[in-house]
Amino acid sequence: MSLVWAQIRAIIRIEMKKTFFAKRGLWIYMLALAPVALFFAHSMIEIHEHGARRQMVLKSARPLTERDFLSISQGMSRADVIARLGEPPLSRSHSRRIRTGRNSYSRVEFETLRYSDGNNDLVLTLQDGTVHGIGRVSGVSLGQDSYVFAGVFQFFFVRLAIFFGCLGIFMNLFRGEMLDKSLHFYLLTPVRREVLMLGKYLAGLLAATVIFSTSTALQLIALLLDFDASTISQYLDQNHGLAQMAAYLGVTVLACIGYGSIFLAAGLLFRNPIVPAAAVLIWEAANPVLPALLKKFSVIYYLKSLCPVEISLDPGMPPLFALLASNPEPISRYIAIFGLLALSVLVLFAASKKVRRLEI
Amino acid sequence: MNDRIIFDNVSKFYGDVLGVNRVNLSIPPGITSLVGPNGSGKTTLMNLMTGLIRPSRGNIRILDLTPDQPEQLFRLVGYSTQYDSFPKGLTGYQCVSSYLRLYGFDRDRSEALTWAAIDRVGLREAAHRKAAGYSKGMRQRIRLAQSLAHNPRVLVLDEPLNGLDPLVRAETIALFRTLAKEGCHVILSSHVLHEVDIISDQVILMSAGYVAAEGNIQSVRSEIEDHPMQILIRCDRPGELASRFFAEDHVVEVRLHKDRHGLLVKTQAPDRFYLLMNRIALDGFAVESVAPCDDDVNSVYEYLIGTEEATR
Numbered sequence: 249m250s251l252v253w254a255q256i257r258a259i260i261r262i263e264m265k266k267t268f269f270a271k272r273g274l275w276i277y278m279l280a281l282a283p284v285a286l287f288f289a290h291s292m293i294e295i296h297e298h299g300a301r302r303q304m305v306l307k308s309a310r311p312l313t314e315r316d317f318l319s320i321s322q323g324m325s326r327a328d329v330i331a332r333l334g335e336p337p338l339s340r341s342h343s344r345r346i347r348t349g350r351n352s353y354s355r356v357e358f359e360t361l362r363y364s365d366g367n368n369d370l371v372l373t374l375q376d377g378t379v380h381g382i383g384r385v386s387g388v389s390l391g392q393d394s395y396v397f398a399g400v401f402q403f404f405f406v407r408l409a410i411f412f413g414c415l416g417i418f419m420n421l422f423r424g425e426m427l428d429k430s431l432h433f434y435l436l437t438p439v440r441r442e443v444l445m446l447g448k449y450l451a452g453l454l455a456a457t458v459i460f461s462t463s464t465a466l467q468l469i470a471l472l473l474d475f476d477a478s479t480i481s482q483y484l485d486q487n488h489g490l491a492q493m494a495a496y497l498g499v500t501v502l503a504c505i506g507y508g509s510i511f512l513a514a515g516l517l518f519r520n521p522i523v524p525a526a527a528v529l530i531w532e533a534a535n536p537v538l539p540a541l542l543k544k545f546s547v548i549y550y551l552k553s554l555c556p557v558e559i560s561l562d563p564g565m566p567p568l569f570a571l572l573a574s575n576p577e578p579i580s581r582y583i584a585i586f587g588l589l590a591l592s593v594l595v596l597f598a599a600s601k602k603v604r605r606l607e608i
Numbered sequence: 609m610n611d612r613i614i615f616d617n618v619s620k621f622y623g624d625v626l627g628v629n630r631v632n633l634s635i636p637p638g639i640t641s642l643v644g645p646n647g648s649g650k651t652t653l654m655n656l657m658t659g660l661i662r663p664s665r666g667n668i669r670i671l672d673l674t675p676d677q678p679e680q681l682f683r684l685v686g687y688s689t690q691y692d693s694f695p696k697g698l699t700g701y702q703c704v705s706s707y708l709r710l711y712g713f714d715r716d717r718s719e720a721l722t723w724a725a726i727d728r729v730g731l732r733e734a735a736h737r738k739a740a741g742y743s744k745g746m747r748q749r750i751r752l753a754q755s756l757a758h759n760p761r762v763l764v765l766d767e768p769l770n771g772l773d774p775l776v777r778a779e780t781i782a783l784f785r786t787l788a789k790e791g792c793h794v795i796l797s798s799h800v801l802h803e804v805d806i807i808s809d810q811v812i813l814m815s816a817g818y819v820a821a822e823g824n825i826q827s828v829r830s831e832i833e834d835h836p837m838q839i840l841i842r843c844d845r846p847g848e849l850a851s852r853f854f855a856e857d858h859v860v861e862v863r864l865h866k867d868r869h870g871l872l873v874k875t876q877a878p879d880r881f882y883l884l885m886n887r888i889a890l891d892g893f894a895v896e897s898v899a900p901c902d903d904d905v906n907s908v909y910e911y912l913i914g915t916e917e918a919t920r
Contacts, residue, residue, distance in 0.1 A: 251712040258709035262695050269697065432693035435660060436755075437710040438682040607661040 255439050259447030260454065267417060267455040276413045280463040283405055287397070287470035294388055294474035301387060304364040309334025312363055317370045317384070324379045329361065329372060336361035390475055390483050394492070397471050398557035401496060403572060405467075406503050406551055407532065410460050414507035415525050417456050421448040423515035426608055435608065442600045449512050449596065456504040464500045468493050488556075495556035502554065502588050506547035509592040513599035516606065536574045543577070550588035553579045610672045612636055613657065613762065613793060618666035620652055626817040627652040631666070633812065633819065635795065639788045641804040642797040644814030650797040651690065653814070654764050657795070658687045670762060683711075686755035687764040692747050694739045700750045701726065701735040707754050725757035726750075728783060730776070744771035744897065752780070756787070763787060765796040773895050774885040781807055800900045806879075836860055837878050841885075842870045842896035849893060856884060 267273065305311070312333060319332055330336075341359040348354045359374040373381035422445075425431035434444050472480050483489035507528075514524035535546045543549045552575045559573040579587070613635040620627035628649040642650040655661045656668055659675030668674065673681050694703045704725055708718040726735050729749040734742065739750055748771050756763055768784075769777050784794045784807060798804055804811050813821040843849055846864055850871055853859045858877035865872060875881040882898075889895050 254712045255710055258706065261709070262706050265697055266695055429689075429691035430693045430695060432660070432689050432691060433695060433707065434710070435678070436658065436682060436687045436689075436693075437707065438679045438712075439710055440679050605662075 252440075252443050255443055256447040256450065259434070259439070259444060260451040263421070263448055263451030264455065267451060272420075273416060276416050276459060279409045279413055280459050281466075282409065283400055284463055284466040284470055286400065287467050288473070290393075291470050291473035298387065298474065301364045301366060301369065304337040304362065304369070305366045307337035308363065312365045312370075314365060314368070317363070317365065317368070320370070320372065320379065320382060322379050322382060326359070326374055326377045326379075329374075329379060333363050333370075336363055338362040388474070390472075390479055390487075393471055394483075394557060397467070398555065399559055401464075401467075401499075402552070402555055402559060403569065405460075405464070406499065407548070407572065409463070410456075410500065410503045411507055411529065411532075412525070413460060414452075414456055414504060415511050415521060418449075418452045418508045418511035419515040419521045419524075421452050421512055421515060422603070422606075423519065423521070429608075431608055435606075441603045441606065445512070445596070445600055445603045449508065452512065453504055453508050456508055457501050460500050460504060461497055464496050468496065492556040495554060499551055499554050502585065503547065503551055505592050506550070506588050509595040509599070510547065513595050513602070516599055516602045533568075533572060536571055536576055540577070544587065545591065547588065547591070550579070550584040550591070553584040554581060610669070613671070613795070614667075614669045615653075615656075616667045616669075618656060618663045618668055620656060620661060621664045627661075628656070628814075628817045631819055633822065635793065635812075636810070637788070637791050637793050638809035639784055639794045639796070639807050641808040641811045642795065642814055643799065643804050643811055644820075645799055647816075648814040649817040650799075650814050651766055652817075654687065654766055654795070654797060657764055658685060682760075683758070684760055685762040685764060686758065686760035688751040688755035688766060688768060690766045690770075692739070692751070694750075696740065698739055699736050700731055700739050700742065700746070700753075703739050703750055704754050704757050708757055711758055713758075721757050721759075722753075725753040728756065729753045730779060745773055745776055748772060749776065749780070760792070762793040763795070765794065767798060768796050769798065769800070770899065771897055774882060774889050774898055777882075777898070778886060806882075836874045836876050837881075837900060838872060838874045839878075839881065839898060839900050840865065840870055840872055841898050844894040844896075846871045849888065852884075852888060856880070 316333055320329060339359060339361050341357065343355050343357045345353045346356050357376055359377075361372040361374065363370045363372075367387045369385040369387075371383040371385060372379055373383070422431065425434075435441075439447075472483075475483075480489075510528060511524070514521070514528070518524050532546055532548045535543055535549050538546070558575070561570050561573060565573070613633070615631045615633040618631045619629045631653065642653060644650050652661070656663055657670060657675060659678055659681060662676065670681060671684055673684065675681060695706070698706065701722060705718045705722040708721055709715075713721065723732070723735075726732055729752050731746060731749050731753060734746060739747065742750065748768065752765065752768060755765065769780060772780060784796070788794050788809065796807070810824060811822065812819055841849065846869065850862050850864065853862045853871070853873055856875075858875050858880050859873055860876055861872075861874035863872040864870075873881070885895070885898055
């Protein structure tokens with residue numbers, strides 16, 4: 249047993265260098281960091297907007313509330329608005345010549361008044377001194393942002409980033425080395441083929457887990473970056489924030505375990521990675537419409553039930569997104585974890601049979 | 609324990625393509641050469657011996673072990689393939705030491721065995737350079753170091769002298785002889801008949817997937833000697849080198865290569881030719897490689913095995 253463990257450690261040591269520092273793997277890092285960049289950019293914009301909103305509150309004649317905003321209606325005069333909300337912290341005016349007859353024009357004065365209660369903005373458009381349009385700009389809430397995060401996590405991160413990342417990492421473990429003849433290095437040693445496969449799988453899993461879990465953690469940090477300490481503390485302590493974060497990290501690791509095993513096996517069976525990638529992608533997407541038994545042979549079936557925030561099916565949602573988001577038969581967390589691990593073990597067992605008979 | 613490598617009616621087909629057919633061999637310790645033109649089945653036979661491929665028919669036993677038991681087989685066998693199978697980014701030293709770690713050797717034992725192997729192939733000075741930056745000959749030597757680092761009883765070497773300069777070639781041949789004297793099986797492949805003549809205790813002549821002849825090398829030596837051998841020499845001053853060859857009576861033809869960075873030399877005495885090459889290397893000529901030309905070698909094969917094939 250100690251020999252097997254020493255061999256696995258030796259394989260992991262060799263594979264880690266190749267997996268982490270391969271030039272051809274650069275795109276995997278980009279794929280993993282894309283959502284981090286997205287949430288970071290979003291947070292930066294929100295921090296800027298929040299600063300602007302705070303400045304407006306400071307410039308306001310008095311603190312405003314939601315009720316003050318609701319008291320404004322169309323047709324009110326500028327004086328009425330000023331009387332209710334005070335002088336606007338931001339205003340802009342311009343005039344426009346409007347055609348009123350065949351050869352007649354009149355000049356109309358437009359003015360935009362902007363108020364803020366610190367979280368939401370009220371934007372009023374006045375035409376010739378009368379309220380003509382009322383607009384609301386809502387600031388983001390952590391609840392909304394975590395919902396958006398859930399969407400990006402399910403639709404992009406798990407289904408595309410981790411999926412293709414694992415394809416790149418795990419398919420190369422055997423297939424890439426068969427093509428460049430470097431698999432001889434391992435096959436000419438006294439390592440059982442099954443041990444070799446396990447060592448390579450663990451090395452790939454370690455690399456994929458580090459890359460994608462780091463990405464998930466950075467995404468969550470970027471998500472929280474534009475909220476103040478009390479909001480974050482409330483989210484973490486009272487609104488299951490910590491549990492959600494742990495769930496996202498857990499789903500990331502389980503996705504690497506599941507897709508890793510599938511693509512390692514695919515690397516032993518297929519020369520061209522496009523064929524298994526397309527087949528598995530379609531199989532995963534079609535999961536909600538598969539018969540109950542076949543559903544269980546899909547990674548996403550288990551992951552969906554483990555995602556902490558469920559994506560609600562809006563009537564206006566495009567059909568493809570609705571199909572991807574739907575989870576008609578949610579299963580319990582423990583069954584999902586056990587089921588995914590069992591599926592991975594099954595796939596790895598089949599791969600070990602293949603690797604035992606492998607000829608190069 | 610049986611000390612022989614036994615092929616019992618072994619055939620290997622790649623779909624409809626014949627790899628080797630009906631091979632029956634019993635190889636004793638010593639230096640055994642598999643000789644044959646490209647595509648004759650030499651590498652297939654070596655891959656079968658080491659379990660990289662499986663026979664379609666028949667059985668193989670390596671000192672009483674079967675090739676599908678890598679965990680036992682590679683304790684006794686070392687195989688140097690034609691390919692650079694090193695993981696990317698490793699130095700020569702790391703290639704050998706990480707290979708030994710896969711055997712389960714601890715760090716100290718791996719280090720000792722690695723240096724011993726590297727010293728045997730004379731690569732100590734370049735050991736900490738990246739293997740990817742090695743010359744063809746150095747890569748050949750580090751592969752050899754890797755295959756013999758764990759002190760195997762059977763050493764399988766695919767074209768081990770290819771790309772070596774004359775001095776290193778002579779040292780490597782001496783190493784094979786030492787290993788053979790120690791009781792090791794050294795099985796090497798070559799398409800260079802003259803190399804076989806110098807090195808081997810026994811020879812297996814392969815042709816189109818069949819064993820055309822096997823036995824003591826003496827029996828084919830006289831036939832080889834009658835046939836001039838053509839050799840391509842890659843060097844920095846081919847013009848000057850050509851004048852050295854013209855002075856030798858065993859050289860029957862010298863031609864400048866098309867790219868003007870090499871010479872094609874035809875000799876009737878390969879022994880004397882290789883001795884001359886050693887002197888030339890010592891005289892300061894930068895000889896990059898010395899390799900017999902395939903076309904010429906193939907013609908020798910035709911000469912040697914034509915009758916055999918005709919009778920099959």
